[in-house]
Amino acid sequence: MERQDYERLRWRCIRRALLELDITLTRFLDDGFDQLTEDEQVAFVELVALEDHDLWYLISGKEECNDDEAHFVPIVEKLRKCSVRLAN
Amino acid sequence: MSIPVLKFDAVIVGAGGAGLRSAIQLSEAGLKTAVLSKVFPTRSHTVAAQGGVAASLGNSEEDHWTWHMYDTVKGSDWLGDQDAIEFMCKKANEVVVELEHYGMPFDRTDDGKIYQRPFGGHMSNFGEKPVRRSCAAADRTGHAMLHAMYQRNVKANTQFFVEWMALDLIRDEEGHVLGVTAMEMETGQVVIFHSRATIFATGGAGRIFYSSTNAFINTGDGLGMAARAGIPLEDMEFWQFHPTGVAGAGVLITEGVRGEGGILRNSSKERFMERYAPNAKDLASRDVVSRAMATEIKEGRGCGVNKDYVLLDITHLDPATIMKRLPGIHEIGIQFAGVDCLKEPLPVVPTCHYQMGGIPTHYSGRVVMPQGGDMNAVVPGFYAGGECACASVHGANRLGTNSLLDLLVFGKSAGDSAVEDLKAGRAHRELPKDAADKSLARISAIDNRKGGANVHETRLAMQRTMQDHAGVFRFGDMLKQGVEKILEVEKAARELEIKDKSMAWNTARTEALEMENLIEVAKATMISAEARKESRGAHVRDDAPDTAEFPNGRNDKEWLKHTLFSPVDNSICYKPVNMQPLTVEPVALKTRSY
Numbered sequence: 001m002e003r004q005d006y007e008r009l010r011w012r013c014i015r016r017a018l019l020e021l022d023i024t025l026t027r028f029l030d031d032g033f034d035q036l037t038e039d040e041q042v043a044f045v046e047l048v049a050l051e052d053h054d055l056w057y058l059i060s061g062k063e064e065c066n067d068d069e070a071h072f073v074p075i076v077e078k079l080r081k082c083s084v085r086l087a088n
Numbered sequence: 089m090s091i092p093v094l095k096f097d098a099v100i101v102g103a104g105g106a107g108l109r110s111a112i113q114l115s116e117a118g119l120k121t122a123v124l125s126k127v128f129p130t131r132s133h134t135v136a137a138q139g140g141v142a143a144s145l146g147n148s149e150e151d152h153w154t155w156h157m158y159d160t161v162k163g164s165d166w167l168g169d170q171d172a173i174e175f176m177c178k179k180a181n182e183v184v185v186e187l188e189h190y191g192m193p194f195d196r197t198d199d200g201k202i203y204q205r206p207f208g209g210h211m212s213n214f215g216e217k218p219v220r221r222s223c224a225a226a227d228r229t230g231h232a233m234l235h236a237m238y239q240r241n242v243k244a245n246t247q248f249f250v251e252w253m254a255l256d257l258i259r260d261e262e263g264h265v266l267g268v269t270a271m272e273m274e275t276g277q278v279v280i281f282h283s284r285a286t287i288f289a290t291g292g293a294g295r296i297f298y299s300s301t302n303a304f305i306n307t308g309d310g311l312g313m314a315a316r317a318g319i320p321l322e323d324m325e326f327w328q329f330h331p332t333g334v335a336g337a338g339v340l341i342t343e344g345v346r347g348e349g350g351i352l353r354n355s356s357k358e359r360f361m362e363r364y365a366p367n368a369k370d371l372a373s374r375d376v377v378s379r380a381m382a383t384e385i386k387e388g389r390g391c392g393v394n395k396d397y398v399l400l401d402i403t404h405l406d407p408a409t410i411m412k413r414l415p416g417i418h419e420i421g422i423q424f425a426g427v428d429c430l431k432e433p434l435p436v437v438p439t440c441h442y443q444m445g446g447i448p449t450h451y452s453g454r455v456v457m458p459q460g461g462d463m464n465a466v467v468p469g470f471y472a473g474g475e476c477a478c479a480s481v482h483g484a485n486r487l488g489t490n491s492l493l494d495l496l497v498f499g500k501s502a503g504d505s506a507v508e509d510l511k512a513g514r515a516h517r518e519l520p521k522d523a524a525d526k527s528l529a530r531i532s533a534i535d536n537r538k539g540g541a542n543v544h545e546t547r548l549a550m551q552r553t554m555q556d557h558a559g560v561f562r563f564g565d566m567l568k569q570g571v572e573k574i575l576e577v578e579k580a581a582r583e584l585e586i587k588d589k590s591m592a593w594n595t596a597r598t599e600a601l602e603m604e605n606l607i608e609v610a611k612a613t614m615i616s617a618e619a620r621k622e623s624r625g626a627h628v629r630d631d632a633p634d635t636a637e638f639p640n641g642r643n644d645k646e647w648l649k650h651t652l653f654s655p656v657d658n659s660i661c662y663k664p665v666n667m668q669p670l671t672v673e674p675v676a677l678k679t680r681s682y
Binding site (some may be wrong): 007008011015018020023026053 | 135251
């Protein structure tokens with residue numbers, strides 16, 4: 001991904017309406033994003049364009065991806081498993 | 089350097105609830121209105137508000153705005169201005185019904201009225217019993233509100249500048265506000281927004297604390313800009329905290345966990361609440377629990393490397409009960425603490441939630457400051473509403489569901505006042521030749537500095553200082569040290585360095601600019617908190633305890649007054665609380681107890 005595209009994506013991940021997403025997406029950009037395939041990166045960009053509550057419900061497991069969102073499933077799985085790093 | 093100038097009748101900074109509500113008034117009045125936002129409007133932090141919006145509609149049972157007013161004055165611990173509180177409570181029904189007409193999908197009763205639910209602190213008949221006053225849209229009230237207002241703005245031709253960061257307020261020699269400088273993130277280009285009216289609706293600054301429920305976007309940009317332009321900040325010592333946020337993350341753990349039998353423990357695994365509240369123990373009220381947690385941490389009995397959190401233990405509870413009665417808590421533990429709460433206790437800490445103080449405003453939304461003997465002289469051309477402003481309706485402590493009401497009422501009121509002033513003939517005033525110089529110099533310094541301070545480390549130093557020295561329960565000696573420490577952090581914040589020098593999408597630069605705003609708020613908070621030698625509402629000091637002479641530590645004789653922190657010389661002055669409502673009898677002083 002081009003630098004500019006990545007930095008735009010980064011801003012849209014680290015400044016969300018919900019703290020839960022700020023933390024989870026920041027962590028994922030730092031730890032998991034590089035390992036996504038090109039197709040998965042495209043799907044990730046689409047996924048994070050979802051409304052905050054919808055995205056958080058998917059990541060937290062309160063809701064599952066519907067049929068139209070099947071391409072999100074591998075990324076949502078990775079976001080759910082994304083390792084936790086306590087600041088202290 | 090020649091800087092592009094965009095001319096508007098009004099420029100609004102912030103596209104959360106208050107900004108969008110203001111914009112509706114201006115655009116529908118036919119005024120050319122720009123709204124600047126760091127993110128797409130429906131990603132503003134208003135989205136996170138779930139509780140609802142208070143209005144004495146009386147749809148479910150008898151209610152009256154005077155009862156709501158009484159609750160708000162009492163909630164504020166009598167620091168709220170009673171003219172502003174009357175204005176807000178009286179206007180509540182109007183702004184809620186307007187929102188309904190904008191298409192807000194409120195929950196409804198069987199007969200089609202807006203459904204209302206009870207909420208802490210809202211009572212009927214002047215504190216007699218709980219009343220159903222909160223209007224909500226499922227658990228997405230803030231989100232639904234933003235969507236309804238955004239659509240209304242699109243219809244009214246409001247011009248949105250999305251992913252733009254406002255940098256500095258432009259004032260001329262006579263103190264008039266003429267607009268803002270702002271940076272387009274996509275290009276790094278700095279532009280002057282030259283306006284006849286400038287409205288700040290930039291939200292709170294909860295990110296000054298290490299543990300905060302606020303999203304990362306809440307960096308107090310409006311307060312930082314106001315402070316740099318010489319405008320004082322009011323009552324910044326008052327911040328609302330929740331007792332149990334996940335340490336290191338800030339995500340809230342519902343108080344229901346303690347209700348279901350959760351036990352707070354210190355580093356020795358001791359159930360410390362037995363010492364502070366022998367009867368209620370872990371079910372003591374929010375302030376007692378927060379105070380006990382803060383004391384344990386201060387006295388070195390906290391957990392972890394930095395001994396800065398305690399543990400919330402539910403491992404003795406039946407896992408089936410946890411999963412059934414506390415849905416989501418298991419996931420929160422795993423996601424944000426790395427802890428399986430069925431097997432290990434959760435690390436928790438009192439967590440900042442809401443800023444009661446802010447840019448001083450009249451209830452009309454006009455920004456006011458001391459000038460020539462007038463403590464409330466209007467700053468011409470400048471308006472503010474929502475969490476960044478201090479009208480002051482929340483005083484020393486905000487009631488739940490009054491924050492969404494604040495942003496609707498004072499967003500609208502700021503918009504109305506701007507329309508009124510512009511229609512009365514307020515024109516574009518000539519821009520000073522150096523209108524953008526300060527902003528350009530700040531950016532250039534950040535871009536070119538070598539050997540400066542790291543943004544992340546400086547932010548962390550500020551957050552830890554605020555958490556340790558001006559947290560939920562405050563100690564005189566810690567506050568004194570805190571002032572020295574935060575002034576040290578300020579030196580670093582004035583010397584930030586970034587590695588990335590790109591123009592386009594330079595998030596490092598944006599975060600450095602945010603840090604320059606955060607430090608203004610942190611400094612105002614610490615110095616204001618150190619100076620107020622009583623306990624009131626959310627400002628609770630160990631050295632101002634509950635006594636017969638001063639119930640709850642509140643000292644009305646000396647401290648029934650608003651703090652005004654001047655960022656110019658870090659000085660403080662005070663102004664009286666307005667105890668005189670607009671049309672009704674004042675709510676007389678008494679001890680705040682529930």
